[in-house]
Amino acid sequence: MFVAGVDVGSTTTKAVLLSDRNCVARHAMPTGVDLAAAADECLRIVCGAAGVGHDNLAALVATGYGRDRVTGVARTVTEITCHARGARALVPSARVVVDVGGQDSKVIRLDDDGMVADFVMNDKCAAGTGRFLEVMAARLNVPLEEFGMRWRKAKEAARISSTCTVFAESEVISLLSRGVVPEPIIKGLCDAVADRLAGMVHRVGLGGGVVMTGGVSRNDGVRRSLEERLSCRVTVPEEAQFAGAYGAALIAFEMASYVLSSQVRRPK
Amino acid sequence: MMHLGIPSRLRRTARRAAGRAARWAVARPEVLLRRRWAYQVASAALPLLELRGAKAYQVAAIRCVLSDFADAYLGRRPCIFTSAFVPTELVYGLGGVPFLPEAAAGLAAASDLAARSLSACEALWYSPDLCSFHRAGLGGAAAGLLPRPSAVIVTSHLCDGGKRSLFHISRLAGCPFYMLGVPYVPSDRATRWLASQIEQVAGDLARRVPGLSLEGLAQALRRSNEALAEYERVSALRRNVPAPWRGSEALNYVLLFLWSWGSPGLSPFYRALRLHLERTIAAGDFPIREERHRLLWLNLRPYYDTGVFKYLEGDCASSVAFEEYSFAYWPSLDLRDPFASLAEKMMSNFGWGPIERRLEAIARLVDEYSIDGVVQFAQWGCRQSNGGAAILATELKEKGIPFLNLDGDGVDARCGSEAQAITRLGAFIELLGARRGG
Numbered sequence: 001m002f003v004a005g006v007d008v009g010s011t012t013t014k015a016v017l018l019s020d021r022n023c024v025a026r027h028a029m030p031t032g033v034d035l036a037a038a039a040d041e042c043l044r045i046v047c048g049a050a051g052v053g054h055d056n057l058a059a060l061v062a063t064g065y066g067r068d069r070v071t072g073v074a075r076t077v078t079e080i081t082c083h084a085r086g087a088r089a090l091v092p093s094a095r096v097v098v099d100v101g102g103q104d105s106k107v108i109r110l111d112d113d114g115m116v117a118d119f120v121m122n123d124k125c126a127a128g129t130g131r132f133l134e135v136m137a138a139r140l141n142v143p144l145e146e147f148g149m150r151w152r153k154a155k156e157a158a159r160i161s162s163t164c165t166v167f168a169e170s171e172v173i174s175l176l177s178r179g180v181v182p183e184p185i186i187k188g189l190c191d192a193v194a195d196r197l198a199g200m201v202h203r204v205g206l207g208g209g210v211v212m213t214g215g216v217s218r219n220d221g222v223r224r225s226l227e228e229r230l231s232c233r234v235t236v237p238e239e240a241q242f243a244g245a246y247g248a249a250l251i252a253f254e255m256a257s258y259v260l261s262s263q264v265r266r267p268k
Numbered sequence: 269m270m271h272l273g274i275p276s277r278l279r280r281t282a283r284r285a286a287g288r289a290a291r292w293a294v295a296r297p298e299v300l301l302r303r304r305w306a307y308q309v310a311s312a313a314l315p316l317l318e319l320r321g322a323k324a325y326q327v328a329a330i331r332c333v334l335s336d337f338a339d340a341y342l343g344r345r346p347c348i349f350t351s352a353f354v355p356t357e358l359v360y361g362l363g364g365v366p367f368l369p370e371a372a373a374g375l376a377a378a379s380d381l382a383a384r385s386l387s388a389c390e391a392l393w394y395s396p397d398l399c400s401f402h403r404a405g406l407g408g409a410a411a412g413l414l415p416r417p418s419a420v421i422v423t424s425h426l427c428d429g430g431k432r433s434l435f436h437i438s439r440l441a442g443c444p445f446y447m448l449g450v451p452y453v454p455s456d457r458a459t460r461w462l463a464s465q466i467e468q469v470a471g472d473l474a475r476r477v478p479g480l481s482l483e484g485l486a487q488a489l490r491r492s493n494e495a496l497a498e499y500e501r502v503s504a505l506r507r508n509v510p511a512p513w514r515g516s517e518a519l520n521y522v523l524l525f526l527w528s529w530g531s532p533g534l535s536p537f538y539r540a541l542r543l544h545l546e547r548t549i550a551a552g553d554f555p556i557r558e559e560r561h562r563l564l565w566l567n568l569r570p571y572y573d574t575g576v577f578k579y580l581e582g583d584c585a586s587s588v589a590f591e592e593y594s595f596a597y598w599p600s601l602d603l604r605d606p607f608a609s610l611a612e613k614m615m616s617n618f619g620w621g622p623i624e625r626r627l628e629a630i631a632r633l634v635d636e637y638s639i640d641g642v643v644q645f646a647q648w649g650c651r652q653s654n655g656g657a658a659i660l661a662t663e664l665k666e667k668g669i670p671f672l673n674l675d676g677d678g679v680d681a682r683c684g685s686e687a688q689a690i691t692r693l694g695a696f697i698e699l700l701g702a703r704r705g706g
Contacts, residue, residue, distance in 0.1 A: 065687055080695035081702075104688060115702045118665075121692055123675050203658075 002052045003059045003256050005248025006039050007082065008066030011102030011130060012215055014245040015042035017050050018253055025049040026242050035066035058256035061248040065103070074255055079244050080108055080119050086247030087211045088114040090237040095208025098197055098226065098234070099243070100216035102130040105197060109204035118204045128196030130216045132165050136189050139172050140182050148220025150186045158188035168192065186221060194225035201230060210234045213243035297381060298412050307338040325540035329524055332533030339365040346418040346479045349437060351430040353617055354421050354448065355610040357492045357530030357601065358466060361485035362473055367415060369405025369437065370430060371523040376404055376413070377571035377679040378520070384411055386680055392436070399649040400679035401568075402429040409437045417441050418477045421469060425450035425620040426652050444476060453622075454615045462611035470607070488530035489601045489609065495529065498538035499596055505545040506590055509638055510559035512548040513541075515588020516577035519569040522593045556581055561700045562589040564633055566644040566660075567653045568678045579690050584697040590637040595629060623656045627663050634669055641670040641700050643693070648677040648684070670703070672696040 002024075007014045009031060017025040025046040031038045039062065047054050062070035063082040070076070079099070087097040088110060097108040104121055105128050111117040122128050137144045158175050161167045168189070175185050193216070201210070210232055216222055217240040227234045239246060293300045300306050311334060314327050340347040346364040350356065352371065359366040376382045382404050389407030390396065396403070408414045420438040422431040424447060431447060438445035446469045451458035474480050505512060528534040548554065563580075565588045570576065580586055598613040618629035634642065642664055646654050657673050664671040674692055677683035 065691065078691055078695040078698055080691070081698045104691075116695070116699045118670075119695060119699070120673075121688070 001058045001253075001256055001260070002047075002050070002056060003249055003252035004043060004046065004057050004061075005082070005245045005250070005252055006043055006060065006062050006064075006070055007079070007242075007244035007248060008035050008039050008062065008064040008070060009079075009101050009103075009215070009244070010065055011134075012241070013038040013042045013064070013066070014242050015039070015046045016242050016245040016249045017046040017052065018249045019050070021250070021253060023239075023246065023249075026239070026245070028241060031066065035069040036071060039066065039070040057252075058260075059252035061252040061255070063244050063248045074252060077248060077251055080106055080121075081116055082244045082247035082251065083213050084108045084110055084114070084116045084247065085250050086243035086245070087213050087237075089246060089250055090239055090243060091209060091211045091235050093209035094211040094235075096201060096204065096206065096210045097243075098201065098210065098212045098217075099214040100128070100130060100193070100197065100212070100222070101214045102134075105129050105193075105200070105214075105216075107197065107200040107204050110208075120200045120203045122196065122200070128193050130214070132168065132193065133189065133216060133219065133222070135165055135169055136172055136185075139169055140176075140185060142182055142186065144219060147186050147190065147222075148224070150183045151190055151221030151224060154183035154187035156184050156187070157191050158184045160185070160188040160192045187225070190219070190221035190225040193222050194229050197222075197226055198229035206230060206232070211240075212236045213240045215241055217241065294380070297379075301337065301341045301413075301415075304338075304342055307334060307342070310334055323540075323544055325537060325544050328533065328537040328540045329521060332524065332528055332531060332537055335533055336365050336367075336528070336531065340367050340415040343416075346477050347415045348473070349414075349417040349420045349434060351422040351427060351434055352526050353423050353426055353614065355466075355529065355613050356527060357488045358470060358485075358610060359421075360491070360530035361488035361606070362470060362480040362482065363484050364418070364473075364477070364480055366527060367417065368523075368527050369408060369414060369434065370401040370427075371527050372408060372414060373401045373404035373679050374523050374568070374571040376408060377681075380572070381413070382572065382679045382681075385413060394433075396680070396683070397649050398433070399427065399429045399647060400677050400683065401647075402427070402433040404679045406433040406436055409440055417443050418480075419444045419446065419473055421446045421448065423448045423450050423614065425614065425617060428651060429649070444472075446472070448614070450614055450620060452620070459608060459611045459615050462614060463605075463607040466610050467607040485606050486603050489603050489606055491532060491535060492529045493600050493603075495534040495538055496596060496598075496600060498535055498542055501542050502538055502545060503590075503594070503596065505542065505549065507637055508545075508549050509562070510554040510556055511562065511587035511589045512545045512554060514555045514577075514581060515563070515565055515591060516569070516581060518588070518594055519565065519591055520571075522568065522591060525594060556585050556587050558585055559587050560584065561586040561640045561697060562638055563587065564590055564592070564630065564637060564639040564642045566592040566630070566642060567647055567650065568593060569645055570676055570678055570681070570684065572679070572681045574681075574686055574689075576686060576689050576693065580693055580697075584694065586697055586700075588643075589639060590633055592630065592633070595633060597629065619652060623659055626656065627660065630660070630664075631667065634664075634667070639669065641672065641696060643672045643674055643696070645678070646673050646675045648675070648680070670696065670699055 004017045013031045014028045027045045059074040062073045062076050067076040083099045087094050099106050106121045109118040217236045339345040348359045348364045349367050356366040385404040385407035388411040389403040420434050422434045448465050598616045602609040618625045661671045
C-alpha cells in the first residue's frame with residue numbers, strides 16, 4: 001500500500017512516499033507562486049521515482065501553509081501535528097520538537113505517546129525564522145549552506161537585534177560598514193534566532209530529547225547556538241527537512257489502514 | 269423574486285443610486301452620522317431587516333445602538349465619553365448618553381473605517397505599540413469621526429492606555445475630565461472611598477453640564493437590574509451543549525455589554541436574545557450541530573473581516589461557548605444606595621486586582637460552560653490581559669485544560685496574520701481532538 005504526505009511550505013514544498021511505513025521516495029523543490037502546481041509536481045516526482053501511479057495512492061495528506069491548495073487529499077493537517085508525528089518517528093526519544101521554517105518557527109512539546117501536548121509559535125515578526133536568515137545571507141553575500149562553517153570560525157558573536165528583521169538588517173549593514181568580517185555577524189545572527197527559539201522551548205518546558213526539523217535545521221550554526229542556550233544536545237535527523245511531509249504520510253498511512261481494516265471487518 | 273411591476277431600468281438606476289449613497293456614506297461617515305434624516309431612514313428600515321431574515325434580537329441591538337448614536341451625534345443629550353469599565357448607569361442616570369471610543373473602534377473596524385482613525389492617531393505621535401482600540405478611539409476623535417463630548421470619565425482600573433487616550437480626547441474637546449481611582453485590593457473601605465468619588469463626579473457633572481441631573485439615577489439602576497436578570501438567563505442558556513449561539517456573534521455584542529447598562533434598550537435586547545436561545549434549544553436548531561469542542565474565549569476578537577471564525581466554527585466544528593468579556597460578574601444594584609452599588613460593581617471586576625481573581629473567574633467559566641480549551645486573544649499592546657498569560661497557562665495546565673495564546677489585533681488588521689492565526693487554531697483543535705483519542 002502506497003501513501004504520501006506533502007508539505008507545502010512558504011519556501012519549499014516537500015513530498016514523501018511511503019510503502020506501508022517505509023519511506024521509498026522523497027523530494028523537495030521551491031514552492032514558487034503556484035502552490036497547487038508545486039505540490040502536484042513534487043508528488044509526481046516521488047511517485048515517478050517509485051514507479052507508482054499518482055492514482056494508486058491509498059491516501060494523501062497535505063500540510064504546510066499551502067495545504068488547502070493541494071487537490072485530491074484525504075485530509076489536511078496542520079504543520080504542528082505533522083512535524084510532531086514525523087520528528088517522533090525519525091527520533092523516537094524526541095520530547096521537544098523545534099521546527100523552523102521559512103515564515104514561522106514553532107516549538108512542540110510531545111507527551112509520552114508522541115502526541116502534541118503543547119506548542120508555541122513565533123509572534124508577529126519574521127525574526128527567528130528562515131526568512132530572517134535568508135535576508136541576512138543575501139545582505140552578507142554568503143550562502144546559507146556556509147553559515148555552519150563560518151559559525152565555527154567565529155571567535156566571538158556580534159550583537160544583533162532579535163526583535164525585528166528590518167532592524168537586524170540595518171545592524172548588519174552598520175557592522176559591515178565598520179569593517180566587521182562576516183563570521184562574527186553570522187554567529188550573532190544564529191544567536192539571535194537561537195535566543196528566540198530557546199525562549200519558546202522554555203515556554204513549553206525543556207526535558208527529554210530535543211529535535212530540530214524544518215529547513216533551518218540544515219543550518220548548523222543555529223543548531224549550535226541553540227545547544228549553547230539550552231545546555232543540551234539538539235538532534236537534527238538526516239531527513240529533518242522532510243519531517244512535516246513524513247508526519248503527513250504517516251497520518252495518511254493510518255487513515256488508509258483504518259479504512260482497509262474496516263473493509264476487512266465488514267460482514268459480507 | 270417579485271419586483272412589483274417596477275421597470276428593470278428603474279430598478280438598475282435605484283440600485284446604482286443606493287450603491288453611490290453607500291460609497292458616499294463610507295467615505296464621509298462623519299457627515300452622515302450628524303444627519304437627522306440618516307437615523308430616520310435607518311429606524312424606518314429596521315422592520316425591513318426582520319423581513320429579510322434578521323433575528324429580533326439583532327434588530328433590538330441595532331435599535332439600541334441607533335438610539336444612542338442619534339442622541340450623541342445629534343446632540344439630543346449631553347454626550348459623556350467613558351472608558352470601558354465606567355458604570356454606564358451613571359451616565360444614563362444623569363440624563364446623558366455614554367460614548368465609548370474603544371468600543372466605537374470595534375465598530376469602525378467592522379465597518380472598514382479603522383484605518384483612517386489609526387492614521388489620525390499616528391499623526392498625533394502615538395506609537396503603534398499602544399492598543400489599537402485606544403488608538404482608533406483617539407484617532408477617531410481627532411479626525412472628527414466621533415461626537416463632541418460634554419465630559420470624559422475614566423477609571424484607573426484595567427486599561428492604562430484608555431485613560432491616557434481619553435485624557436487627550438478631553439483636551440481636544442476642551443471638556444472636563446474625571447478619573448475614578450479604583451483601589452487595587454477590595455475592601456468595604458475601598459468601596460466606600462470609590463462610592464464617594466462617583467457621587468462627587470455625579471454631583472459635579474450635574475452642576476457643570478447643562479441638561480444633566482441626578483433625577484434619573486434610580487431609573488437607570490432599575491433598568492440595569494432588569495437587563496441583568498434577563499442576561500443571567502441568557503448566560504444560563506448558553507451552558508447548553510451544543511452551544512445555542514455562535515461565539516463569533518456573541519463577541520460582537522460584547523460592545524453592547526460594555527456600553528449599555530442602564531439604557532432603555534438593553535433589557536429588550538437581552539429578552540429577545542433569551543427567547544431566540546430558548547427557541548433554538550427547543551427546536552434543536554444549533555448553529556454547530558456536531559459540536560466537536562467547546563472553547564472559552566478570553567479578551568476580545570478581531571472586529572474586521574476575518575476568516576478565523578469561519579474556520580473555527582465551520583471547518584473545525586468548534587464553538588466559542590462563552591467569552592470572558594460576556595461574564596456579568598457583579599451583583600444586582602441596590603437602588604437605596606446607588607453610588608455604593610456602582611462602586612461595588614466596579615470593584616467586583618475580576619480583571620482588576622490580584623491575578624487570582626481572574627484565574628478564579630476563568631476556572632468557574634470553564635466548569636460552568638463545559639469548556640475543553642481556553643483561547644486568549646493576545647491583543648497587540650494589551651498589557652492587562654497579556655501580562656498574566658504565563659500564570660494563566662500554568663494554572664490551566666495544572667487543571668488539565670489546554671490553553672492557546674493567540675496573537676492578533678482586534679482593530680488594526682496590519683498587526684495580525686489570518687493564515688498564521690488559522691494554523692495556530694487548527695493545531696489547537698487537533699490537540700484537543702488527540703486528547704479525546706481521535
